[in-house]
Structure formats: structure tokens, C-alpha cells
Amino acid sequence: MSEREASSIDAINYTFGYCDELNPLRLKLPLLQAGLALPSVHTACELGFGHGVSVNIHAAGSATRWYGTDFNPSHANFARQLVDSAESPAQLFGESFSEFCRRDDLPDFDFIGMHGIWSWIAAENRALIVEFIRRKLKAGGVLYLSYNTQPGWTAMVPVRELMQRHFQVDPAAEPGNRADAEAPVPARISAAVDFARAVFATQPGYALVNPLLAERVDALSQANPNYLAHEYFARDWHPMSFLQVASSLEAAGLTYAGSADYRDHIDEINLTPVQRDLLATIADTGLRETTRDFCVNRSLRRDYWVKEPRTLSDDERDAALRAHRVILALPRDAVALKVRGALGETTLPEALYGPILDALSSHRPTTLSEIEHGVRARGVTFAQLVKAVTLLVSMGALLNVQDDVRISAARPLSARLNAAICEQARHGEDVQFLVSPISGSGIFMPRVAQLFLLARLHHLQQPEQWAEFAEAVLRADRADSQAGREPAALQSATVPSGADMIAKANRFAQVHLPILQALGIA
Template identity: 30%
Template sequence: MTSWAHGYVADSPYTFAYQAAQAPGNLAMICAMMGVDWQPTGRMTIADIGCGRGYTVNALAAANPGWSVIGLDYNPAHIAEAASLAERAQVGNATFVEADLAEMTDAEIDQLPELDMVTLHGVWTWVADPVRAGIVRLLSRRLKPGGLCYIGYNALPGFGADMALQRLFRHLAALQPLGTSPEKAHAAIPTIRALYESKPANLPPTGMLNRICSDELKLDAAYLSHEFLTAHWRPVFFEDLCADLAPAKLDFVGSAGFHENVPDVIFSPEQRAIYDTLPMGPAREFLADLVLQRPFRRDVFVRGLRRTDPVAALDRIMLAACRTLPEASPKVAVPVGTAELDAELWEPIAAALKEGPQSLGRLRSLPKGRNPNAAELLTLLGGAGYVLPFLRDVGPSEVTQRFNRIVAETYAVEGRRGGQFAMASPVAAGGIACTWIELAVAVQPEMAGPELPDPAVIAARILPGFEGEGLQTGTELVEELLRERPAFWRQFGII
């Protein structure tokens, strides 16, 4: 650990990842679902606290020229990388600030502009109390009345089963006096696997432990070190988070996960009967946390709650298909089973989405005889990843095309190992999740022409060093992408 890091891992960069939950278009759908009046506008100022390497900030800024997007992070290496990407892509409305919120005075906080939205993804659980207090001071002083706040954090009781695993990682890493934090985390894995095989009573086989001990799923050592080696790692109960945020006057809106806001797909009849007896707020959320497999919560708050009719708000939302729709209804796994639509409901909805963007209200009106519930239809379409918000009917911009190309070129090696990549879309006002190879294909200059390019030419270009069977497999993958994806890339202003 470096001396200035307050016990947090700072000797290696965090993973390069786009966080779709932070996109204002996604959060607007959650607000509509919960009957809260909030929509993104053409002019907004947004701050991402703990922005890491700045991918989400830069993607949002590239997709929204009227927004000012600020990334704050205590790690100068993160800030330098994020600012460099913004400069190379000429994303002039992205600003990055090296900031230690434990040390910032009120006067320094007040130098920031007033904020329409603040996001924190993977910050609260990993920082010391002085940093948490600084976050609350910033929210209290700079988040506008009516402004939105998204917080993603490790939650109790869901993450409680991994508290022993985190302590084990720290003990084992301490046995390695030399090496970087990722190297120490990686060195701990053989011992953890051996202990896992012995089935210790108080090291339960959680999803995280199963992933670490699986030969098929290779977790990035940098991710593990940032997740588990910080000295201040503390999952929290929802109600304790609310108590900490009270000075900022934040009201809870709902979860950024669609189905987690729909009691009918969360609770069994017996659980629902108990839920209905509890008052709205922390008691009901605690019951949901007992029922759901939810080690990581993604909560949405607003500073000044204004109610609106949720059905009318949802019906106004414009959606567009972002991937090929199946013939039969998609299925979404929910705690009580599987959510899906009958064929007579799904077929007219799918046919309309294949024609182009549609309002949720029109989609609900198409089936004959019964109109699907607005929240449940959004849960199905959004939860299965088949639609995104269609916020602007525009084509690609020079900034988004340049940004997407530079990301593809700069992070090719990381992309081939995996990661959460996205293409900046001016239509969705955010990113469209993709694999690195999808991004690499979409940014090729031939994609701007009237004819689709030769997949063999594209594969040879984006996969240098591949030959024989490997290159043939790559060519077949590119050919498949060229059959399925360009129509969606055009619809969302990618090409």
C-alpha cells in the first residue's frame, strides 16, 4: 500500500470498465418505474466520484455534447489516464480532478459547479470514514435540489458471507512482502483453493468463492486486489447507508436493477404477505435483502422527492431494440421463477420493435385483449438486455466515432481478455454494452460505406498475429457480427 492511499490499493490501476447502471437514461427509467419525476435534459452537469480510469465519464461526455461530466478520483494514475483519453479523443466536456474527499475543505468543494447528478460505483464500501464524510459533504453542498444520486456498494446481509474471505485474502497477502497488490492477490489463490477443498465450516461456498476456485472462470487479479485488499472494506446495511446520507437530504427512489423494484417477481406469496405488513422504507428493503441474492446493491436517491404517475411516466419512455429479438418471449430469471410473456402478447411487441423505436405505451397497447403491466414489461425487455432508451433521433457525431475508435485501439489487449466495454451512443445518451471485438469491427472505416466490408480483411486487421485456425475462427465471428449488428449500430448512431 502506498502511504498516501488511506489503506486503499493504489499500486495498480483498476479494471477498465463501463458501468451501464450510471447512465442517466437508465436511471430515468428507474425513476419513472418508481413514480419519481426526473428526466435527463440537454444541459446537465454530472460528477462521478471514484471515477477510476474514466471510461464511464468519457463515454457519457462523448455521447452528450451539452453535458459537463466531471470525474473525481484520489489516484493520480487514474486521473492521468482518463484525462489523456479525453484529450486524444477531443472530448472537451469531460473534466478530471484528482481529489481526496477526506481532505477537501468546504471551500474547495464549493469550487465545483452545482450538480444535476452524482454517481458512485464501487466506492462507499472501500473507503475510510473521513472519505465517506467528504462524500456526504459534497452531496449536501453541490447536488442540486431535485438532483439524482446513484450509489453502488457491497451490501449486508448479502455480502456478509464473504467477509471471512476478504479477511483471509488480507492475511495471505500479508505473507507476501514483495510484489504488487495484484501479485499478492494472485499468490493467495492456491491457498484459498486448498482451504475451499477442505470444506471449512465458516468459509461458505459463496458465488464469489466458487468463481475464485473455478478453473474455468479466471478472475482478474487487479479486480481481486481492489475488491479485497483495502484496509477499509466494509459492506453496509441499506438503512445504515441511509442514516449516513441523511445530512445530504436524500430520499430513496429504488434499485437500478429493474426486477428488484417489482414485488410480484421478488417475493413468494408467504413473503409478500409479510412485506405488505411492513412500512415503506428500510424495513421493506431489509426484507428484500433477506430474500434476494443481492451482495451488491445499486441504489438511486434524489435530493427532493417529487411524485408522478408511474404508468404515465413509463408509457412516455421511448425504447429501441439493441440486439436481435427472439421469436419467442425472452425469459428473465427472477426470485420467484421466470418472467416471460405469452406468445399473443410478445409477438406484436417484437414486431413493432423490429420496425423501429417505440414508446412503452404503444408497445403495451398492441396485444389484443390484455395490456401488459408497464413496469413488468420494462423489467422483461430491459432486464433481458434487448432494449435501450431512445433519447435522441440523431446520427453519429465526430466525437463519438473518434472516441469509440481510440478506445478500440488503446485497449485492444485488455479487451481481448474480457472486460465491460461499450460504444458511446448519442441516441442512447450513454454507452451500448459490447465486446471488444464488436467495438473493433464497428469503428472500421469501411463501416461508413454503402456495402459491408469483407470479414476476412477486417479479421486480419483487428487480430494481428493470428493465423490458421485462429484467424479462421476470428473471420467467422466477424462475419456473424456483420450479419447481425450494423442495423442496430446505425439505429443508435454508432455508424
């Protein structure tokens, strides 16, 4: 890929997603279950923060001082606007990794996070980051790292090369005619995806020996184009095995602590009995994790690594687990006792999960010790409770809760950031998460719900008033889009009728608002 093509991909804005694994509070349950001491996270850093949704939510939602960088100027500017809106102390830069990692004014960090970028950067940048981690991560500090991995990506490697070559040069063009190569990047990406689908439509031999691949290729046509640009068409793209990553991070003095994906801690939904028995015989961490990746055909790893970890005694571990707090984040009746793991969908036993959810139905922060006391008579052991809570957090039914001092510190910053995000909802739906000062994490909030909250901030008290406010905003925005000749897909977006909007507002008031108030958002 030429420098010009690489720059055109780099210039495409990434999505406005949120990554909960970058919340330092989330590392508590996995590390404690691994028997490892927890760091007290006062300083944290996110490398490659994209539009900065996650880093801003985590900076506003806790007392942690955040730093970070993203080399895309548009990303960095958007992220800094959110910082200004929240009046957050976060320090976010628009620098390359080589510039940021060599700064002499950065503190040492208790937590460093990277989501996805490890797979999309060159070897020299990975080496630079490893050295940065070696120097700047404190003893006992934690690294969160997610990356595309083998064997789950193996079959897609030739497909990616096929699409990228089509992106670089249209084989249907006449000799010397580079018109398609000069076409807008999104159009060329779409054409490359269509070409890959056309190849698979011929039922090539590669598809016959990889029968699930055609569906995966076909799904690319429905994916966000900005995501596709960075995931499949960037110059650097390196799915790695666990052993390759471990080899790099050991140079920074890091030890693998466990998966940041809470579902990974429940073997029953991911591994057959035979697979569990096999893994139990493997003492070596690298071999065991590599074997596990084969068992679940993993394509994305989300991992925690610790620098100079300290092991807890069983009593210390259990005391810390019992003191951990969670809160029910959904209506009790809305929690579906189904979860999807590597083995498919599993139905969770009501006899175990029902009493736990009942103990949390008040929607207040509750310690695992309090839950244990409430469910003991139902025959639920503490070990079962810990696993069940872990799984319920992975499902989004429960949220981890931070201590009261951090909650108090986070309330004013969270309120300002949420108000700014809801104000942006007047003009679009880019950011669909608000911050809870209770959990210090992002809560999914679609545009209409944000407009209802914005109406409340404007002192409109009744659901009918919220509905009228939201409908007026959406109609005005649709008119502006049409006047500005926005893409047809945006122009054709329908605005709910008045009756539908009132029904939405009433449901929001009755079902969702009480929980948002419990989470400190409303």
C-alpha cells in the first residue's frame, strides 16, 4: 500500500464506540479470582483513544487522572472538546506514539489500556509501546490489551489480502485508467467488499474447506464503513497468537493475569467437559492459553497483564471479593437468564440466579457479602455467587460499583459530561453512551432517551413535554439534513409520530428513569 493510500485510511474517523474493559474498576473481579492484589488506580493512560468516548467517560466517572493520545487530529479535537465540557482534569494529546511515549512530563501509571490498536500498528510502534510500559507502568500496575488473534482470524487473512488488493487497483479498469483508484475511499472499500462477496458467490475451493467463511464475508457489507477501513484496509494488520504477544510483553516485566472478558471465567459456557479436563492438565500459561484459543476458535483477546504481581492469601482474596459492590442495572423482570458463550446460547438456572437478582432488586449498591447473606438459605455457596455475579456483569445486568469517595468526586464531572453529550444529541447520534458516577462506566443511551434527559435538564417535568421536545428536535434536525443535502439514508430517517413519542416517553419515565436515577445519571 502506498503512503498516500495509508494516509487516506488513517484519516478516516473511527467509530464512536465505548469499551468497558478500559474502566479500571472492571479489573477487580478477574484479578481477585486469580488471587492477585489490586492496584489503587490514581493515574491511567489510554493509547489510541479514537474519539475519546471511553477515556472521557472514565475520566469523568472516577477520581482517576487520565492521560492519552490519538494521532488522528479529528479524534483528538473531539476528545478534547468533551474534556472541556466536563471540565475534566484529563490530559489528552493528538500526538503519534513516538512523540507521546517520549514525553518527559508524564507520571508513572497504575493502569495503561489499549483497545484494538496493537493489531493495527507497525512493529516499531509496538516495540516503542513495550518500552513505554516497561518505564511508565508502576509495580503492581495493570495493562489492558485487546488484539486480533489466531486461530480465529486465520481463515480471513487471505480474504483481507484479496480486498486490499482490489482497493489498491480495480482489475476491471482499462490499462492506464486509474479513475477507480482516485475514487473516494469509502466507495473503494465498498467495491472491494462487493468483489470479495462475488468471489465467494462462485463457491471457490477455499470457501468449501472453510464453510463458515462465506457468511462472515457477506456480513461485511452490513458493517460500519469506518470500522472496515481500519480493520481490513489499514497498512498494518497483524493478528497475533497469545504466545507472540506474551513474548513481547515479558520484555516489559509483565505477567499474564487473566481475561478481561468476564465470560471467559465461566468454563461451562465455553468449553466441553473433555476440553476442561485437558486444560486442567496444562501447567504452562502460554500453552494453556494457546490451547484454549484453539478450543474456542478465538479471534479477539481481551487480556489483563500485571507488572510484578503480588499474590493474595485465600483469606485476603475472599475478604476483598466479599467487600466488592455491584448494582442491578436493568429492571429485575427484564433480565433474561440466557448467555452466549463459545458453545452457543446457555440458559442459566433460575434457582441460582433468581435469588441473587432478587437480593439486588432495590437497585442500590450491594456488597457480595450482603448478597451472600441473603441467598445462603437458598443453598447458594460463595463460590457459586462469585461466578454468577461475574456472568451477570458480563451480560450487562449488573455493574461494578466504586467506593463512595470516588462516587462523590465523580458526580459533578459526570453531570457536566452527560449534559454535553445530550446536547450533542440535538444534531446527531454519534455518542450513544452516558457516564454513571456509581460504576464509573458508560451506559448505553440511544438518541431519543438522551433527548428526554435533555428535556428534563431544561426543567420540563412531564413525559408529554419530553416527547414534544424530542419530536421537535428530530424534525428540525431532519429538515436541516435535507436542506444540507445529506445522504439519502439520513434524509429518509423517520421521526416517530406524536403518539409514538409520548408512548416512548411514558415508558422511559416508568421503566428506565428510576434505574438511571439509581445510577446517578438522571
